[in-house]
Amino acid sequence: MQVAAGMTSQQTKDVRSRGQAGAVSMVKGNPLSGVVRAPGDKSISHRALILGALASGETQITGLLEADDVLRTASATRAIGATVEKDGTGEHAVWRASGGDWLPPSRPLYFGNSGTGVRLALGAVAGAGIHATFDGDVSLRGRPMGRVLEPLRMMGIEATAQDGRLPVELHAGHGLKSVSVKLATPSAQVKSAILLAALGAEGKTRVHEPVLCRDHTERMLSAFGVSLTIIPDDCGGRFIEIEGRQKLHACNISVPGDPSSAAFLAAAALIVPHSDVTVKGVLVNPLRAGFYETLKEMGADISFENEREANGERLADIRAKHSVLHGVEVPPARAASMIDEYPILAIVAAYAQGETMMKGLEELRVKESDRIACVEAGLAANGADVRSGPDWLCVKGSNGLSGGARVKTSHDHRIAMSFLVAGLSSENPVEIDDASMIATSFPEFFDLMRQLGCSVSGE
Ligand SMILES: O=C(O)C1=C[C@@H](OP(=O)(O)O)[C@@H](O)[C@H](O)C1
Ligand SMILES: C=C(OP(=O)(O)O)C(=O)O
Numbered sequence: 001m002q003v004a005a006g007m008t009s010q011q012t013k014d015v016r017s018r019g020q021a022g023a024v025s026m027v028k029g030n031p032l033s034g035v036v037r038a039p040g041d042k043s044i045s046h047r048a049l050i051l052g053a054l055a056s057g058e059t060q061i062t063g064l065l066e067a068d069d070v071l072r073t074a075s076a077t078r079a080i081g082a083t084v085e086k087d088g089t090g091e092h093a094v095w096r097a098s099g100g101d102w103l104p105p106s107r108p109l110y111f112g113n114s115g116t117g118v119r120l121a122l123g124a125v126a127g128a129g130i131h132a133t134f135d136g137d138v139s140l141r142g143r144p145m146g147r148v149l150e151p152l153r154m155m156g157i158e159a160t161a162q163d164g165r166l167p168v169e170l171h172a173g174h175g176l177k178s179v180s181v182k183l184a185t186p187s188a189q190v191k192s193a194i195l196l197a198a199l200g201a202e203g204k205t206r207v208h209e210p211v212l213c214r215d216h217t218e219r220m221l222s223a224f225g226v227s228l229t230i231i232p233d234d235c236g237g238r239f240i241e242i243e244g245r246q247k248l249h250a251c252n253i254s255v256p257g258d259p260s261s262a263a264f265l266a267a268a269a270l271i272v273p274h275s276d277v278t279v280k281g282v283l284v285n286p287l288r289a290g291f292y293e294t295l296k297e298m299g300a301d302i303s304f305e306n307e308r309e310a311n312g313e314r315l316a317d318i319r320a321k322h323s324v325l326h327g328v329e330v331p332p333a334r335a336a337s338m339i340d341e342y343p344i345l346a347i348v349a350a351y352a353q354g355e356t357m358m359k360g361l362e363e364l365r366v367k368e369s370d371r372i373a374c375v376e377a378g379l380a381a382n383g384a385d386v387r388s389g390p391d392w393l394c395v396k397g398s399n400g401l402s403g404g405a406r407v408k409t410s411h412d413h414r415i416a417m418s419f420l421v422a423g424l425s426s427e428n429p430v431e432i433d434d435a436s437m438i439a440t441s442f443p444e445f446f447d448l449m450r451q452l453g454c455s456v457s458g459e
Helices: 009-018 042-054 068-079 115-128 146-154 188-198 216-223 259-271 290-297 332-350 362-366 371-381 413-422 436-440 445-451
Strands: 025-027 033-037 059-062 082-088 091-096 132-135 159-162 165-170 180-182 204-209 228-232 238-243 252-254 276-283 301-310 313-321 354-359 385-389 392-397 455-457
Touching (some): 025 413, 033 445, 042 068, 042 082, 042 188, 042 216, 115 132, 115 188, 188 204, 216 228, 259 301, 290 332, 332 354, 332 371, 332 392, 371 413, 413 436
Parallel strands (some): 033 276, 059 252, 180 204
Antiparallel strands (some): 025 455, 059 091, 276 313, 385 392
């Protein structure tokens, strides 16, 4: 990664602290085996910090994901006057300064690579009625913020942004209007931003979600004592209604394991012969479990063991063994429940027999990278038969991957981890150009892979 002209000092510091990355690969070798614990869920970790900072009293969080994206959200909540205190690994306490209101931060809030952090914070800051500027790294500066700014403007917020991108300035303003919004994009980040802003509005805000997306904000708002009404529509979607000016009360949050991170460990087990891996304590909320459903359809030997309920969420230990897989069609209706798992699914598909057609993927174009383009380029360079269209990706597997090529990761942690896993069963190593972004969501990735018996070269 290069330090480039035009970067802010924070962006430059980010690049320097990650160092000049060299090529990294994971080496083909022994079967993978063992039992590991998944890192804390990224989505739930962001929300626990933001809602904790909005609540009165002290919120205790256990199992918080201590990855760059979430630590940026912790810094942002400190900048608006909350205290986030670490008591032990993954254990944090959050409370607001006496007086309770959020304070305008003295510097821009910097969210690094994190779409969730910045979009949720835009909503929460709008609801709090304070002035703040938001920024992020080169990848985040390229991602659309208009999808959040438009509903916020409907609520009466004044926002300054060029082309709907970061940096964004929100101007202080009270007297927010409640709104009724139909989500144009199936996005939990946009839904959450509106719900958080609605806490500062007069009256009832209504969000229509035609396609169900992860519901962690709704669940957690309820845990913090906020009342919401959920009404199904006639077509599989739902309306979420929230009355403004409700008070949040601190509670204890136990963050479950992240199914999106566990996906890399499960996928590795499926493609490396004789592997048998268990990932403990993973969130299996149906709105996050589309990847695992798809793997079962592909013939994977994968099971949810010891299923249980904790803190209003379903958890399981996910056990995956090496499997003979076949291609499937993944319908667009499943996209929201596995949106971050398509890169790793595409790798698994390259090790399956026959065609896997993934449809309804337009949102992958605006993630940390254009994930359709990155996956297609990386797979094609490593010997896969792969095609794509504006919103689809098709991988035709036969005898796995020849490997031998270096993959450009484009500041995208999921591209990096997907291609590292791809190299575990390829004829020749698959190299990635930069592993540093893995720290944004899964800092223990290499440690856990080593615990399962894998060797890493060049890290
Ligand atoms: O709300 C969340 O925590 C997230 C929602 C998804 O993004 P969109 O809301 O843009 O689909 C997902 O890709 C992201 O990793 C986390
Ligand atoms: C898209 C992702 O995250 P975010 O939108 O928070 O950057 C992801 O983690 O794959």
